Amino acid sequence: xxxxxxxxxxxxxxxxxxxxxxxxxxxxxxxxxxxxxxxxxxxxxxxxxxxxxxxxxxxxxxxxxxxxxxxxxxxxxxxxxxxxxxxxxxxxxxxxxxxxxxxxxxxxxxxxxxxxxxxxxxxxxxxxxxxxxxxxxxxxxxxxxxxxxxxxxxxxxxxxxxxxxxxxxxxxxxxxxxxxxxxxxxxxxxxxxxxxxxxxxxxxxxxxxxxxxxxxxxxxxxxxxxxxxxxxxxxxxxxxxxxxxxxxxxxxxxxxxx
Numbered sequence: 001x002x003x004x005x006x007x008x009x010x011x012x013x014x015x016x017x018x019x020x021x022x023x024x025x026x027x028x029x030x031x032x033x034x035x036x037x038x039x040x041x042x043x044x045x046x047x048x049x050x051x052x053x054x055x056x057x058x059x060x061x062x063x064x065x066x067x068x069x070x071x072x073x074x075x076x077x078x079x080x081x082x083x084x085x086x087x088x089x090x091x092x093x094x095x096x097x098x099x100x101x102x103x104x105x106x107x108x109x110x111x112x113x114x115x116x117x118x119x120x121x122x123x124x125x126x127x128x129x130x131x132x133x134x135x136x137x138x139x140x141x142x143x144x145x146x147x148x149x150x151x152x153x154x155x156x157x158x159x160x161x162x163x164x165x166x167x168x169x170x171x172x173x174x175x176x177x178x179x180x181x182x183x184x185x186x187x188x189x190x191x192x193x194x195x196x197x198x199x200x201x202x203x204x205x206x207x208x209x210x211x212x213x214x215x216x217x218x219x220x221x222x223x224x225x226x227x228x229x230x231x232x233x234x235x236x237x238x239x240x241x242x243x244x245x246x247x248x249x250x251x252x253x254x255x256x257x258x
Contacts, residue, residue: 001128002026004175004183005114008190010198016110017194018117019082021073021186029182032072040065051176052184054191054205063204067211069185074215074240080189083117083244084197084223085109090248111146113246118151119158119166126164133175133183144172188212193243196221216241223247 004021023029036042037049042065044050057066073080095112096105122128130151132144150157151166159165175183192209199206209221218238219225223245226234234242 001125003130004186005130006133006186006190008194010194014088015197016085016087017082017190018114019186019190020117021078021080023078025077028076029072029078033181036068049178053187057204057208063208066188066208069188070212070215073185080241081117081121082190082193083113083246085113085246122166126166127168130167130170131173144170193221
């Protein structure tokens with residue numbers, strides 16, 4: 001299993017979105033993306049395929065390329081999960097002492113949500129690979145080392161049931177590099193989730209979000225849709241693509257619920 005992990009947030013930092021693209025057969029997406037980009041002449045002066053991300057979807061040509069990536073994902077065995085944290089309802093004091101700097105508490109919160117996202121979807125996985133894409137919200141190197149302790153050691157926090165490591169390798173990579181381009185699909189879908197929360201004036205990004213919703217056969221990417229279902233229901237009926245909106249129960253930040 002190869003997993004791509006990424007993050008996104010809006011300009012005001014109200015929403016933090018952590019997304020993961022799980023790939024049981026990662027070569028399929030990589031091969032199909034190469035074929036797509038080369039067939040559409042999406043290459044640079046050195047003959048390398050260029051980077052395709054949600055942020056640059058600003059014309060019909062790029063919109064069609066992004067939609068084709070969603071089509072490729074739909075045909076694959078890969079699946080997508082993300083957690084959305086509305087920071088306006090999050091009490092950072094739960095993640096540390098009141099006198100501590102909020103940046104330290106936010107780093108702990110980030111790690112906790114990342115752990116939940118990954119661990120909830122790797123129960124039967126071991127010796128996999130986790131690749132993170134240029135993490136900016138936390139201290140990337142420290143985050144990687146902490147995740148290695150929890151997921152890469154046989155007696156790690158999320159490995160003891162199998163007595164085998166969940167991951168044999170965790171690394172920070174750059175998704176613009178051709179070798180790691182599959183992470184660009186993760187970026188596109190995370191961007192669409194944020195777009196549904198805060199639609200902008202860019203008609204191409206809005207159309208991309210609408211295309212993803214239609215292709216995944218869901219009514220929307222908003223909490224009003226996903227919060228009506230239990231985690232068990234979502235996993236059964238939306239195994240390909242689902243969104244988890246975190247919310248505290250009875251204002252108890254300790255309870256991380258679906």
